[in-house]
Amino acid sequence: MTNHIQHLFIINRAGSLIYSWEARIETVCVLKYSYDDSIKNQICGRETLSCVTVRFAAPTVSTNEKIILSSMFHSLFTIAVQLSPCPKSSGVEVLETTQFKLFCLQSRTGVKFVVITSAASNIAADSLLSKMYELYTDFALKNPFYSIDMPIRAQKFDEAIKVLLEKAEKSNGAVTF
């Protein structure tokens, strides 16, 4: 499935995770079967089931692990800036593997926006990341109940991210959102 956005992270200036979003993709199987009348009563003694629903999903990463991974990424990012052969490197922007693609945008203030997509995705990640940055400045920074560098718990931010991701999934490689 192309355009499959798997994870979204926002990492603050100190390297701790302040927002994470995970796509919940489930494959649902419905198995139908029928019983021989003679064994029907033996099994339940009442109306027997004739179908079972099985759900398959990728193993989920626990919140603790996400926090650890984010701080690890933060340190690796800083090391990459130092190791880069070009001076004034911008740090990790794209990390591609056979299983996934990771895109990162670091703002001027040091806040990192990370999106992880499936390997075959052709999504316009930089515009997605800059739109995420815009939503952060709107619904987190203009919210008087949000303290800077703390985890983001704003309902309007969650809704806006959801809308943005739905648009991104539908856009199919379009350049801007």
Next chain:
Amino acid sequence: MAKTTGILDKSLSRGKGEINLSTFAVLFSEMVLYAQNRSETVTDIHDKIASYGKQVGLRMFDIIVLREKGYKRETKLLGMLMFIKSTVWKNLFGKEADKLERSNDDHCTYLLIEKDPLMNTYISVPRDKGVLNCAAFAAGIVEAILDSASFKCKVTAHWHNGTAYVIQFDEAVIARENAMLDTNR
């Protein structure tokens, strides 16, 4: 000698009536934080934000009336409320308020309903402060305008159909209004 038009000969320009929403949002966010740091209860925060709104209402009332209605003063209650709903809201927030209703049980209470007040655009209230509505700012503006127009009242903001501004007029105001309507018949 050539006739030069100096700056004093030109008529006064109305000026740009719009500012950036982000600028206002950041300033308003700071105002809410300022009120919150100096208050103990949610009612206190509401009162403080409303007092900031009162300052705005006092100053804007004269200028809006002068610009929109010339030198005529609104004396009827309903007319004044409609003026606030359409003209004042349009001037301040760029859109009109949604509905104006009269309460069924209390003849002194009117309800001004707005689905999405401009100041709440970027504000998500956490669950432990669920009663707090930053539209208390607009409630303060409405109260100041009605007070200046000699319709004494109390205005509060509530979460109802979006945001509802409950306008509670004094008995004297309603009595005066009814007397005026009777004499006109």
